[in-house]
Amino acid sequence: MEFKPAFGLGNRHIQTLFPSFFKPKLNIEFDIERFELDDGDFVDCYWVDRDKHSKIVVILHGLGGSYKSHYIQGLMKKLSQNGFTSVVMHLRGCSGEANRLARAYHSGDTQDIYHFINSLHSRYKPPQIYGIGFSLGANIMLKLVANYDVKLKSIIAISPPVDLIECANYIDNGFSKFYQYVMIKALKPLLKDKYKKHNIEELTGVTSNKVDDIRTFWDFDEAYTAPIHGFKSAKDYYSKSSSNQYLKKIKIPTLIIHSLDDPIAPSVPSLDEISSYIKLEIYPNGGHVGFISGTLFKPVYWLEDRVVRYFGSLLN
Numbered sequence: 677m678e679f680k681p682a683f684g685l686g687n688r689h690i691q692t693l694f695p696s697f698f699k700p701k702l703n704i705e706f707d708i709e710r711f712e713l714d715d716g717d718f719v720d721c722y723w724v725d726r727d728k729h730s731k732i733v734v735i736l737h738g739l740g741g742s743y744k745s746h747y748i749q750g751l752m753k754k755l756s757q758n759g760f761t762s763v764v765m766h767l768r769g770c771s772g773e774a775n776r777l778a779r780a781y782h783s784g785d786t787q788d789i790y791h792f793i794n795s796l797h798s799r800y801k802p803p804q805i806y807g808i809g810f811s812l813g814a815n816i817m818l819k820l821v822a823n824y825d826v827k828l829k830s831i832i833a834i835s836p837p838v839d840l841i842e843c844a845n846y847i848d849n850g851f852s853k854f855y856q857y858v859m860i861k862a863l864k865p866l867l868k869d870k871y872k873k874h875n876i877e878e879l880t881g882v883t884s885n886k887v888d889d890i891r892t893f894w895d896f897d898e899a900y901t902a903p904i905h906g907f908k909s910a911k912d913y914y915s916k917s918s919s920n921q922y923l924k925k926i927k928i929p930t931l932i933i934h935s936l937d938d939p940i941a942p943s944v945p946s947l948d949e950i951s952s953y954i955k956l957e958i959y960p961n962g963g964h965v966g967f968i969s970g971t972l973f974k975p976v977y978w979l980e981d982r983v984v985r986y987f988g989s990l991l992n
Contacts, residue, residue, distance in 0.1 A: 677985055681961045684972040688937035689851060691963025695746040695977065702749045711765070711792055717779075719788055720771035722764045724752045729761040731804045733987070734793060734828075736813025738835075738965065740862050742770050747810055747834075747965050747979065754980040758988070760806075765792050767813070769866065778874035779904050780866070782897075783812050783840055784917025786820040793826045806987055807831035810965050811941065814932075815840070815919045821930065822922035830929040830990055832983055835965045838923070839943035840914035844893045846942045855940050855964075860896060864888070867900055880904055923950045930954045931986050933979070935962030 685694060707723040722743040733755055737745055743764050755762045767781035768788065781788075796803055807828050809817030814836035821831055837843040847856045864887055870876050871884040880903040890896050897910035907913035923945055930953055934944050937960065944958055959967075970976030 677982060679957075679959045679962060679967050679978050679982075680969055682968050682970050682972055682975055685968050685975070686961050688935070688939050688961065688963045688966075691935075691937075691961065691966030691968055692855075692939055693963075694968055694975070695966065698975070699746040699750065699977065702753055704749055704752060706743060709763075711795070713788060713791065715777065717768060717775050717777045719768060719775075719792065720766045720773070721792065722766070722771070723761070724763070725756050725761045726763070727761070729759055730800070730802075731760045731806070731987075731991075732796060732800065733760050733762040733806045733808060734789070734796070735762060735764040736789060736807070736809040736817055737764060737767070737770065738811030738813055739859055740770070741810065741813070742766060742772065745810075750977050751808070751980050751983060754984055758984045760984075760987070765789055774866075774869060774873070778870060778876055778879055780870070780901075782901050782905055782913065782917060783815050783837065784819055784913075784919075785905070786816055786824065789816060789820055790824050790826060793828065797827060804829050808834070808983060809836065810834050811837065815917070818919035818926070818930070818932075819917070819922055821928055822919070822925040828928055830931075830987065832931045832933065832986060834933045834979060835938055835941050836919060836932065836934070837941035837943065838918060838920035838945055840918045841911065842943045843941050844897070844910075844914060847940055848892050848894070852939045856893060860890060860893070863896060864890065867896075870900075876900070876904070920945055920949055923954060926951045926953050928953060929990060931957065933957045933959075933962075933967070933982065935959050935964075935967070937961055938964045940964040 707726040709721040752762045768775040814833035882899045902913040967978045969978045
């Protein structure tokens with residue numbers, strides 16, 4: 677089931693941006709769970725078909741994503757149609773309500789999803805649990821299964837930024853700066869809100885008036901992400917959180933889907949970096965979490981079918 681881009685939609689930026697503008701919004705009924713964490717914070721988990729199926733797919737969104745993201749809703753509907761319960765675990769502060777603590781989330785933050793998946797094993801017996809991560813969430817999912825025994829049947833990582841230093845440098849060049857601008861612009865108000873509610877200046881050494889000077893991910897992660905989450909610097913954060921160094925440790929069936937023309941996460945794992953449990957599907961085109969086939973007027977969101985087919989093949 678190889679991916680071929682729709683005629684007229686082969687450009688990597690069109691593949692990346694088209695779904696955000698043209699994919700129809702779905703009217704999905706969610707069952708919302710607030711999952712309390714041991715440190716006093718919480719994450720909101722949005723379920724579809726909760727308690728209906730023994731096969732549960734846990735989904736991690738990308739940076740600034742949520743249950744509203746185009747790649748989330750279509751996938752959850754497709755999973756429902758094929759006998760899977762699904763749940764998107766929002767990273768801290770991404771469900772629309774600010775999290776309680778000064779910290780937020782980051783690309784290597786595996787603890788929350790680790791505790792949530794463990795809770796599913798105690799609540800649903802015997803569950804068959806699968807994982808899917810998109811972009812930043814894909815990096816987290818890969819790092820999770822490499823370093824913890826979370827008893828997942830299988831995972832899929834879509835457009836993972838496996839080398840965060842390379843990604844941070846790449847997105848600060850050419851048209852890719854547009855994506856950086858959009859994401860940084862969305863992050864700044866959230867960070868300013870943190871300053872209002874918490875002692876961020878004392879924790880990071882960065883004054884609130886310097887937030888407006890942030891232009892790049894290197895700036896943002898040096899000023900906030902690294903110090904608030906216990907890293908020495910942005911470089912230290914990127915180095916320790918990149919999943920490519922852990923891929924050889926993965927011992928469950930894993931599918932990584934990536935494109936060579938990804939304008940946000942250019943790093944593609946090589947065969948000598950991965951374990952024998954990992955299947956690489958690397959395509960010339962597809963953009964970042966795009967992969968639109970079909971035609972211009974009848975686009976097919978190929979990832980949704982690929983996910984169902986892959987998990988279905990493991991069941992068979």
